[in-house]
Amino acid sequence: MYAIVRTGGKQYQVAAGDRLKVEKLEGEVGETVELSDVLLVADGENVTIGAPIVDGAKIVAKIVEQGRDKKVLVFKKKRRKNYQVLRGHRQPFTALSIEQIMQ
Known part of the structure; x- marks a missing residue:
């Protein structure tokens, strides 16, 4: 399962367990962040494209x-x-570890 998410004006393809370097987000190390600008979710044969x-x-x-x-x-x-x-x-950045993709 993977998804395409938009954050910081850029788009990233992510999957559970990936480590990602994005534009600076507010929060402390160890906190959980929810990214809601999901453009596409693919789970095997099922592909959901947003509009x-x-x-x-x-x-x-x-x-x-x-x-x-x-x-x-x-x-x-x-x-x-x-x-x-x-x-x-x-340039300041935030490194994220993708925990879960919710649909």
């Missing part, structure tokens, strides 16, 4: 980690103008 979401479907996940990703460097330069800028950015 746009599947009614009554939700995904129960446990927060494993709250952290910040690796640094991304952004370098800008304009030739012959003596202009260069180097900036860094670390």
Whole structure:
């Protein structure tokens, strides 16, 4: 059984037992989170597609980690103008462990 869920503006294919790294969600490590924007649920031959979401479907996940990703460097330069800028950015993330897919 697997599902496609939308969180943080992105879509992820998940199954029970998967570990997933998503945009930052509120909550402490060890808490349970419910994701309700389920776009598709597939259980063997039975496939339910939402319009746009599947009614009554939700995904129960446990927060494993709250952290910040690796640094991304952004370098800008304009030739012959003596202009260069180097900036860094670390995006916050939440690591989830998928516990259960409810339909």
